Amino acid sequence: MTAQAYLPPVEPSSSAESMVDAHARALEAGEARLLAALDRAGVAPEPLPLLHPARVPIAASSVSRSSERETLAALIRAMASPLSPTHGGVVWLDVDAALERERVLVEALQRSVGELPLRNMAAFKANHSSLLQFARVQADAGAGVEVASLPELYTALCVGVRPGAVVFGNTNLNARELLIAMHLGVTAFCFDHPAKLARVLDCARTREGGVARLRPLLRLAAPYASAALSMERFGLDVDKSPGLLEAVLDRLAAAGSALTGVSFHVGIGARSTAVYEQVFAQAEAVFAAAKARTGVAPWIVDIGGGLGFDDTPNRYLGTLAVADQVRELGRGVRRLHQRVPELREVWSEIGQGALGRAGSMLSPVEFVEHRDNPSRSARVCVPTLPGSFLWAKRSTPVHAEREQWLVTATGAWAVPVSRFVSLQPELWVLREDGEVARVDAEGPLVPTLVFGKSCEPTDCLNPAAPERGGEMIRFLLPDLSRRPANERYVLRLRGAAYMDTAGEFNGQTSRAFPWRYSLGEPARGPRKAPALVRAPTWEYRERLLSPNVVQAAQIHAARELIAEQFLEREQMIAWLRQTGQLRAKAELEALRYGLWQAVDECVGSGLSVVRLKLRPGQPDAEGEVVGALAAKVVRARDVPTQPLAMVGEWERRVSRLMFELEASLMRRARRLDGGLREKLFPMAYIAMTAKRPGEGAPAHAMRQRVVDLARGLGGIKTVTSMSTGERSCAVAERVPGCFPMFVTPYADIHFHGRRPFEGVRFGAKPGELRFYAHDLRGPHRALEPLPQAERLRLVIRDQGAQALGLGEHWGAGA
Numbered sequence: 001m002t003a004q005a006y007l008p009p010v011e012p013s014s015s016a017e018s019m020v021d022a023h024a025r026a027l028e029a030g031e032a033r034l035l036a037a038l039d040r041a042g043v044a045p046e047p048l049p050l051l052h053p054a055r056v057p058i059a060a061s062s063v064s065r066s067s068e069r070e071t072l073a074a075l076i077r078a079m080a081s082p083l084s085p086t087h088g089g090v091v092w093l094d095v096d097a098a099l100e101r102e103r104v105l106v107e108a109l110q111r112s113v114g115e116l117p118l119r120n121m122a123a124f125k126a127n128h129s130s131l132l133q134f135a136r137v138q139a140d141a142g143a144g145v146e147v148a149s150l151p152e153l154y155t156a157l158c159v160g161v162r163p164g165a166v167v168f169g170n171t172n173l174n175a176r177e178l179l180i181a182m183h184l185g186v187t188a189f190c191f192d193h194p195a196k197l198a199r200v201l202d203c204a205r206t207r208e209g210g211v212a213r214l215r216p217l218l219r220l221a222a223p224y225a226s227a228a229l230s231m232e233r234f235g236l237d238v239d240k241s242p243g244l245l246e247a248v249l250d251r252l253a254a255a256g257s258a259l260t261g262v263s264f265h266v267g268i269g270a271r272s273t274a275v276y277e278q279v280f281a282q283a284e285a286v287f288a289a290a291k292a293r294t295g296v297a298p299w300i301v302d303i304g305g306g307l308g309f310d311d312t313p314n315r316y317l318g319t320l321a322v323a324d325q326v327r328e329l330g331r332g333v334r335r336l337h338q339r340v341p342e343l344r345e346v347w348s349e350i351g352q353g354a355l356g357r358a359g360s361m362l363s364p365v366e367f368v369e370h371r372d373n374p375s376r377s378a379r380v381c382v383p384t385l386p387g388s389f390l391w392a393k394r395s396t397p398v399h400a401e402r403e404q405w406l407v408t409a410t411g412a413w414a415v416p417v418s419r420f421v422s423l424q425p426e427l428w429v430l431r432e433d434g435e436v437a438r439v440d441a442e443g444p445l446v447p448t449l450v451f452g453k454s455c456e457p458t459d460c461l462n463p464a465a466p467e468r469g470g471e472m473i474r475f476l477l478p479d480l481s482r483r484p485a486n487e488r489y490v491l492r493l494r495g496a497a498y499m500d501t502a503g504e505f506n507g508q509t510s511r512a513f514p515w516r517y518s519l520g521e522p523a524r525g526p527r528k529a530p531a532l533v534r535a536p537t538w539e540y541r542e543r544l545l546s547p548n549v550v551q552a553a554q555i556h557a558a559r560e561l562i563a564e565q566f567l568e569r570e571q572m573i574a575w576l577r578q579t580g581q582l583r584a585k586a587e588l589e590a591l592r593y594g595l596w597q598a599v600d601e602c603v604g605s606g607l608s609v610v611r612l613k614l615r616p617g618q619p620d621a622e623g624e625v626v627g628a629l630a631a632k633v634v635r636a637r638d639v640p641t642q643p644l645a646m647v648g649e650w651e652r653r654v655s656r657l658m659f660e661l662e663a664s665l666m667r668r669a670r671r672l673d674g675g676l677r678e679k680l681f682p683m684a685y686i687a688m689t690a691k692r693p694g695e696g697a698p699a700h701a702m703r704q705r706v707v708d709l710a711r712g713l714g715g716i717k718t719v720t721s722m723s724t725g726e727r728s729c730a731v732a733e734r735v736p737g738c739f740p741m742f743v744t745p746y747a748d749i750h751f752h753g754r755r756p757f758e759g760v761r762f763g764a765k766p767g768e769l770r771f772y773a774h775d776l777r778g779p780h781r782a783l784e785p786l787p788q789a790e791r792l793r794l795v796i797r798d799q800g801a802q803a804l805g806l807g808e809h810w811g812a813g814a
Helices: 016-040 068-079 095-113 130-139 150-158 175-183 194-205 242-254 274-294 312-317 322-339 552-569 571-578 585-600 649-674 699-713 726-732
Strands: 090-094 118-123 144-147 166-168 188-191 215-219 261-263 300-302 345-348 359-372 377-381 395-399 402-408 426-430 436-438 445-451 475-478 488-494 515-518 539-544 609-614 624-634 683-691 718-723 738-745 749-751 768-775 794-796
Touching: 016 130, 016 150, 016 175, 068 090, 068 359, 068 426, 068 436, 068 488, 068 515, 090 095, 095 118, 095 130, 095 322, 095 345, 095 515, 130 150, 144 150, 150 166, 150 175, 175 194, 188 194, 194 242, 215 242, 215 300, 242 274, 261 274, 261 345, 274 322, 312 699, 377 475, 402 488, 552 571, 552 585, 552 609, 552 624, 552 683, 571 649, 571 726, 585 624, 585 683, 609 699, 624 699, 649 718, 649 738, 649 768, 649 794, 683 699, 699 718, 699 726, 718 726, 726 738, 726 768
Parallel strands: 090 515, 118 144, 118 345, 144 166, 166 188, 188 215, 215 261, 261 300, 300 345, 402 445, 683 718, 749 794
Antiparallel strands: 090 359, 359 402, 359 488, 377 395, 426 436, 426 488, 445 475, 539 609, 609 624, 624 683, 718 768, 738 768
């Protein structure tokens, strides 16, 4: 059967209704051709496992051409009726938005890659809507797909994808799948081991001209990505297993075939740019070895997927932003092409990144129940933005005397992706007057379980925490007990990727939901070239301060920058030098070394960040460190209960004076923690911050970044810092939600009967030492608020003395 036999025998449509009709005719004709081809191949008759909604007719009434808000409101109103076919839940896909998102992302990749042509072999597993794939083919007859199963292949061919535009990315195919795919005209297959290549070659030999037509792609391993969802199970690591590469090339040469190209996938949520350096170096080595062994150089590089549909993971997990990934992929391809001129084509397998937030799953809430929580504790998901999700299961324990149960009209919650992610649902309300609005997530929140309608105990949307014996992780959702009783609620899960629960996710079946679509005029013809934007002279990138993300030299540069900031510009140390209390050069060098050690304690914490300055296109490894923030996780047990054990004249006079102040405030926080039900430990403590003036975003942006990372880390209750100067206090107070928990006037710091900081001023006012906090605790914090601007008198002595005299502090405003 030729490739043309699979093309839908319909003319392009200019309206949503005729697009739906054309889609139906294409499926009908495509299925007939597919069944005939399978019959000629001798495949035993069986029900054709086309993916939903391929076998479910799409009515014109299921398609909307209204705006997103209007369509959402109409769907929610329709679901209110118990007799509505969508009352039990609906999947809504904005086809136009998905196509536009793919176009924008592919164009950005093409600009980054340069002169080589780029084809997106869209990962079919990310969304199984046949209408979406049909619309892709209508917009571009050469649209490609990456499939991982026969049902995905069948549906792709039926909607008009050419067999030559299909790549089988699954490296674990059995002989039946390979033979059927080859009979249907597929020639591009990925493999990652000589044994798997042998099976591909054996199956190809049964086809006339099969080996000659074969396009084998070696999948490479992509270690060192530190990805939220790693793909290290797949791929051949050429550096560690050179013998396997030799075996692959020997098998190809013996079969009279040659390697067409390589593919890789860095995983979802990569944190380090080093993975791109490493995997493109592997690709270069494979290309050179293949040309030397077979005389034919590979000509395709498949850069895989892994791009997020937004930058939520970058904000909360410290992963690379989408723009960073696009830049690194383009830089790697351009360099590979310079060294391997035979490279002619670039493929990508972008799925979730191309779909973005173009889809939703909606489910009406049938019952709202509020119950006592006998355990008085619960684990809650990371409170990210409503409608987002993270490729990580992060949770935080909170004190909770009550919890909320939402029982939905949807039964048997089966969102396959929920095994890997932390979801954050949206709540929408249908008011009595018919108005539809999103429930404000800024009000009181409560730990919430979301159940389906079935009588199975596992019918729950909430993810489970395997390390906690399968305990359900609650969502933090608005407390509906405070709202009018006659309102109706709808739960909305955002994201077109993996929300089509009626399809097969690599062979995992789940139930069918009614589908609704937004579909407008299909885009045709050449698109207007994007406007040229003048490239900036410099760009700034923030990276985690971690050995597997930045270079050792950059970590040392962060040490130096922080030490320079404190020794030269920090107000407390400047006062000690000005008043002659910090004198000798040896003392300054010892203090510098102590600051280095303090930074080292924070490296790799998942909270510390550096800001790199680079020319556009430069790799991270060449970046200059112009900003650094060192932060670490502090638990209550880490706080010393006695004054720090220091000996020697310098340590007693300088180190104790500086570091005991920090320890004293921590001890006060620990005493406060002991009387709270909702604890303030573990805390993320910002130990030191440094930034070169005028370089990149303002300093408070780095502090806000730490607050977001602390949320994403899970388990963190507060973010705190000690500000010793007027400028650092101003920076802290620019972060929303940050407040001074403890305040100590410099004149009230006593050290062996002296007041070493008496005279420090912030402008015209006496100077203060402030301990700032950002409260990330659970809903119970409203009943146990942390103190604000509690004034303390700090007394520092040596052995046997209380570093903080509780009888010597007074309340705020005294």
